[in-house]
Amino acid sequence: MTFTEAKTLLDANGQSHVLRFWDTLDATAQAALLAQIATLDFAAIGRMQAMLAQAGQAATQAAPFEPAPVEAPEGDALAGYTALGEDLLRQGKVAALLVAGGQGSRLGYDGPKGAYPIGPVSGRPLFWFHARKLLGLKNTYGAPVPFYVMTSETNDAATRALFEANGYFGLDRDDVFFFTQGMWPALDPQGKIILDKPGHIFMSPDGHGGVLAALDRSGALADMAKRGIEHVFFFQVDNPMVNIADPLFVGLHAHKHADMTVKVCKKRDAHEGMGVVVIRNGGYAMVEYSELSDEQMERTNPDGSLWLAYGSPAIHMFSRDFLQAEAERHMPLHLAHKKIAMVDDNGQTIKPTAPNGYKFEKFIFDVIPNAKTLLTLAFDRTQEFSPVKNAEGNDSPATTKRDLQAKWRGWLAQAGVSLPENTPVEIDPAYALNAEQLKAKGLKIG
Numbered sequence: 001m002t003f004t005e006a007k008t009l010l011d012a013n014g015q016s017h018v019l020r021f022w023d024t025l026d027a028t029a030q031a032a033l034l035a036q037i038a039t040l041d042f043a044a045i046g047r048m049q050a051m052l053a054q055a056g057q058a059a060t061q062a063a064p065f066e067p068a069p070v071e072a073p074e075g076d077a078l079a080g081y082t083a084l085g086e087d088l089l090r091q092g093k094v095a096a097l098l099v100a101g102g103q104g105s106r107l108g109y110d111g112p113k114g115a116y117p118i119g120p121v122s123g124r125p126l127f128w129f130h131a132r133k134l135l136g137l138k139n140t141y142g143a144p145v146p147f148y149v150m151t152s153e154t155n156d157a158a159t160r161a162l163f164e165a166n167g168y169f170g171l172d173r174d175d176v177f178f179f180t181q182g183m184w185p186a187l188d189p190q191g192k193i194i195l196d197k198p199g200h201i202f203m204s205p206d207g208h209g210g211v212l213a214a215l216d217r218s219g220a221l222a223d224m225a226k227r228g229i230e231h232v233f234f235f236q237v238d239n240p241m242v243n244i245a246d247p248l249f250v251g252l253h254a255h256k257h258a259d260m261t262v263k264v265c266k267k268r269d270a271h272e273g274m275g276v277v278v279i280r281n282g283g284y285a286m287v288e289y290s291e292l293s294d295e296q297m298e299r300t301n302p303d304g305s306l307w308l309a310y311g312s313p314a315i316h317m318f319s320r321d322f323l324q325a326e327a328e329r330h331m332p333l334h335l336a337h338k339k340i341a342m343v344d345d346n347g348q349t350i351k352p353t354a355p356n357g358y359k360f361e362k363f364i365f366d367v368i369p370n371a372k373t374l375l376t377l378a379f380d381r382t383q384e385f386s387p388v389k390n391a392e393g394n395d396s397p398a399t400t401k402r403d404l405q406a407k408w409r410g411w412l413a414q415a416g417v418s419l420p421e422n423t424p425v426e427i428d429p430a431y432a433l434n435a436e437q438l439k440a441k442g443l444k445i446g
């Protein structure tokens with residue numbers, strides 16, 4: 001892109017200020033700024049501005065909703081779905097999709113969150129646990145589960161380097177597909193693009209919902225189609241307990257020809273920060289924690305159980321066709337008022353003390369209302385969910401390591417192995433994916 005092209009584009013979109021320091025920049029900085037301008041999606045920026053214009057208006061009353069029914073198959077149904085899921089895994093029709101582009105600001109770890117050392121004994125990283133589960137699946141079913149990993153500009157190189165340095169954790173490198181999510185600018189209250197340096201536009205990741213466009217743009221969806229993938233297991237980087245592509249989940253989703261299936265678990269308490277799947281206006285939707293009133297969160301059924309008992313930890317199955325269709329649509333935007341470093345008219349970067357601009361994100365669950373068939377499947381969180389979100393307290397490395405070890409101790413007990421209390425425990429998922437596989441090893445300890 002030339003200077004003239006950039007200027008014409010910016011002028012036409014009311015963003016001429018982006019070039020106001022042009023004459024003060026050296027040739028390298030000028031080239032870098034032009035490259036950044038070339039990435040701007042003015043249609044998306046237009047949608048951001050429209051959203052900003054509406055943000056000040058009174059919110060419309062949200063329509064009433066009911067909690068969505070939850071599937072909890074048992075007996076023959078459970079066995080049948082599991083057998084179907086195992087069949088699909090054997091046929092190589094299942095892929096795993098990991099969103100790992102986030103900034104992990106609450107954890108405050110210097111590096112990709114997936115590199116965080118979570119192994120209670122080994123200190124192995126989150127990525128290790130995910131990759132070793134995929135290896136375990138390949139060993140069990142004889143076909144690979146290709147691994148699609150979304151990174152962002154800030155952590156892509158470090159993520160790839162970690163996989164390289166560790167021999168892809170035992171996976172075949174041809175079965176690992178990295179792709180980066182989109183970045184876009186933030187806007188000031190007047191809808192102007194924010195510069196954080198005279199020659200640099202402040203950009204931030206477009207949210208985990210950016211995965212749909214990124215899958216398409218990167219060729220990952222085409223790669224899935226070429227491999228004959230039909231079903232895609234979606235998960236987040238921060239939960240080493242996740243039961244990747246578990247056959248019951250895969251089989252239920254496939255049997256019911258669902259566009260999307262959402263795993264849900266009992267909330268820890270009424271106020272746990274999880275979204276809930278609901279039926280609203282005759283269709284499915286996710287209601288975010290922040291949209292729920294105290295009354296809604298605390299409401300109970302006649303038997304004393306919570307009305308909104310189940311929350312979503314963002315563990316989903318998608319049909320590949322649905323992902324493809326959704327990748328071609330615009331997703332709604334969510335805006336957050338944030339403190340964003342910004343240059344003043346003298347070209348000095350000012351660090352604000354109060355929110356001064358708006359960041360925009362897309363959320364994956366916004367596809368839910370478009371799903372023709374959507375299911376929710378209940379799971380036991382003691383076996384599958386304990387995320388690393390915060391540095392301390394709930395959902396921190398300490399609680400995740402505690403929960404991982406409690407789960408593994410349970411597996412060992414089922415395998416007839418009793419260990420002295422507080423013995424550190426860690427199990428390689430490629431050695432045993434579940435309690436049954438561990439039992440089949442015939443361990444003799446203690």
Ligand code: UTP
Pocket residue numbers: 099100101102103104105106107113150152181205206207208235236237238389
């Ligand atoms: P979170 O909402 O927990 O955000 O992301 P985060 O970035 O990991 O952490 P905080 O909020 O800054 O502390 C949930 C999942 O979505 C991914 C994250 O990597 C994580 O797996 N994600 C989030 C993306 O891939 N891209 C994004 O833009 C945001």
